Amino acid sequence: MAQRPFHLGWFLQGSSVQAWDEPWTGSIGQDWRHPDLFIDMARALERACFDYILLEDSSYVGEAYGGSREIYLKHGLSVPRQDPSVVATLLFAATKRIGVATTLATFTHHPYLLARIIATLDQVSGGRAGWNMVTGSSDLAARNYGLEGLPEHDLRYDMADEYMACVNALWDSWEPGAIVADRESGVLVDHTKVHAVDFKGRWYSSRGPLNSGPCIQGRPVIAQAGGSPRGRQFAATHGETIVANPKGIEAMKSYREDVRARAAAMGRDPDSIKVLFLINPIIGESAEHAELRRLQRIADADRKIAQRLAHFSKVTNIDFGGMDLDKPIDETLRTNGHQQNLDTLKKMGAGGKTLRQAFTDYSGTGLSVDLCGTVDTVAGRMAEVMQEVGGDGFLFSMGDVSRRVVAEVADGLVPALQARGLTRRAYGHATFRENLLEF
Numbered sequence: 001m002a003q004r005p006f007h008l009g010w011f012l013q014g015s016s017v018q019a020w021d022e023p024w025t026g027s028i029g030q031d032w033r034h035p036d037l038f039i040d041m042a043r044a045l046e047r048a049c050f051d052y053i054l055l056e057d058s059s060y061v062g063e064a065y066g067g068s069r070e071i072y073l074k075h076g077l078s079v080p081r082q083d084p085s086v087v088a089t090l091l092f093a094a095t096k097r098i099g100v101a102t103t104l105a106t107f108t109h110h111p112y113l114l115a116r117i118i119a120t121l122d123q124v125s126g127g128r129a130g131w132n133m134v135t136g137s138s139d140l141a142a143r144n145y146g147l148e149g150l151p152e153h154d155l156r157y158d159m160a161d162e163y164m165a166c167v168n169a170l171w172d173s174w175e176p177g178a179i180v181a182d183r184e185s186g187v188l189v190d191h192t193k194v195h196a197v198d199f200k201g202r203w204y205s206s207r208g209p210l211n212s213g214p215c216i217q218g219r220p221v222i223a224q225a226g227g228s229p230r231g232r233q234f235a236a237t238h239g240e241t242i243v244a245n246p247k248g249i250e251a252m253k254s255y256r257e258d259v260r261a262r263a264a265a266m267g268r269d270p271d272s273i274k275v276l277f278l279i280n281p282i283i284g285e286s287a288e289h290a291e292l293r294r295l296q297r298i299a300d301a302d303r304k305i306a307q308r309l310a311h312f313s314k315v316t317n318i319d320f321g322g323m324d325l326d327k328p329i330d331e332t333l334r335t336n337g338h339q340q341n342l343d344t345l346k347k348m349g350a351g352g353k354t355l356r357q358a359f360t361d362y363s364g365t366g367l368s369v370d371l372c373g374t375v376d377t378v379a380g381r382m383a384e385v386m387q388e389v390g391g392d393g394f395l396f397s398m399g400d401v402s403r404r405v406v407a408e409v410a411d412g413l414v415p416a417l418q419a420r421g422l423t424r425r426a427y428g429h430a431t432f433r434e435n436l437l438e439f
C-alpha cells in the first residue's frame with residue numbers, strides 16, 4: 001500500500017540575523033535589516049509546497065551564560081531580532097499558498113492586541129496565518145515588560161488556558177456572514193452578528209468585539225511546542241500543529257501517541273493534530289560527501305561549544321558558562337524554562353559522560369533523528385521514520401541557514417520526496433488549515 005504523505009514545515013529564527021558567520025551567508029551581517037533572505041526562502045519553500053514556516057521569537061538579549069550579554073552580542077545569538085509579525089507580513093506579501101505561524105508570547109501581548117494582530121495577518125494573507133503560542137521561558141524577557149519575572153512553569157500553562165479562552169472568544173465575536181457588503185441595502189456589516197465577549201477571567205479580561213473583523217479561517221492555526229507533561233496537555237488541548245523535539249524513534253513515537261491520546265480523551269479527533277518533528281539533515285552529493293559534512297558538523301559542535309551552550313543557557317536560564325566542561329552533568333539541575341531540552345541533555349549525559357561529551361553529542365547529532373546522505377538516502381530514511389513513528393511530518397531547523405542550504409532542501413531533497421509520493425506536489429487548498437488537514 002502506498003505510504004500516506006507527510007507534512008513539511010521550517011522552523012526559522014526569522015526575526016533575527018541567521019547564522020551570520022556560517023559559510024554561504026553572503027553579507028548577511030549588513031543585509032539582515034531587510035528580510036530578503038527570508039523572502040527568498042519563503043518563495044523556495046512554497047515552490048516545494050511546504051505547509052508552513054514557523055517564525056520563532058524571544059523578547060530579550062540573552063545574558064544567562066556567564067552572566068553577560070557579551071557572547072550573545074558578539075556572535076549574534078538570537079540578536080538583533082525584529083518583531084516577527086512585521087516580518088510575517090513581508091513573507092505573506094511575497095507568497096500565495098504557504099502558511100506562516102508567527103510566535104507571540106502570552107506575557108508580551110494582551111489577548112486583545114494579539115487577537116487583532118493575528119486576525120489582521122490572517123486577512124492580509126488570505127487565510128494563511130498561524131500563531132505559535134508560547135508562554136515564555138525567561139525572567140529577563142518578563143522584566144522587559146515591567147514584570148518581576150515569569151510565573152512558575154505549570155502556572156504559566158494554567159494562565160495560557162485562560163488566555164486561549166479569551167482570544168478564541170474575541171476571534172468568535174464576529175459570526176460567519178457578519179460582513180454583508182451590500183451596496184443596495186447600504187449595509188457593510190450586520191451589527192446583529194457582531195458581539196461583545198465580556199470576558200472576565202482570573203488573569204485576563206476583554207470586552208470585545210474585535211475591531212479588526214474576523215479571521216478568514218475563523219480562527220488562526222494554533223502551533224504549540226509543549227514538551228513537559230503539563231505542556232503536552234496544553235498542546236493536546238489547543239494545538240493544531242505541534243512542533244516537537246524528542247530524540248530518537250521511540251521517544252518520537254511515544255510523544256505523538258501521548259499527545260494524540262490526551263487529545264482523544266478530551267473528545268478531539270487526534271487526526272486533526274499534526275505533530276511535526278525537528279530535523280536538520282546533512283545532505284551530500286554522494287555518501288562520502290555527506291559523511292564529510294557530518295564530521296564537519298561534529299567538529300563545529302566542539303569548536304563552537306561555548307556559543308551553543310550560551311544558547312542552551314538562554315532557553316534554560318542556567319549558567320553553563322561557569323561549569324567545568326570536563327565534569328559530569330549535575331543531575332540536580334532544574335529549569336523554569338524549557339524543561340524538555342534539559343531532560344534530553346541529562347539523558348545524553350547518563351553514565352557519567354562529561355558535559356563536553358554530552359553537549360557535543362546533543363548539538364552535533366541530528367535533532368529528532370540522524371539524517372545523513374544523498375537526497376535519495378535521506379528521503380528514503382524520512383519515509384521509514386514516518387512509518388515507524390506513525391506521522392505526521394517534519395520541521396526543518398538548520399543552524400546554518402543560507403540560500404544554498406534552502407536550495408538543498410527545496411530543490412534537492414523535496415523533489416526526491418515528491419518522486420516517492422511522500423510530500424505534496426501542489427497545494428490542494430487556499431488556506432493554511434485546509435492544507436494541514438488535507439492528509
Ligand SMILES: Cc1cc2nc3c(=O)[nH]c(=O)nc-3n(C[C@H](O)[C@H](O)[C@H](O)COP(=O)(O)O)c2cc1C
Nearest residue numbers: 056057103134225226227228231243245338339340
Ligand atoms: C520547535 C520548537 C519551537 C519553539 N519556538 C519557541 C519560540 O519561538 N519562542 C519561545 O519562547 N519558545 C519556543 N519554544 C519553546 C516552547 O514554547 C516551550 O516553552 C518548550 O517546548 C518547553 O516546553 P515545556 O516546558 O512544556 O517542556 C519552542 C520549542 C520547540 C520545540
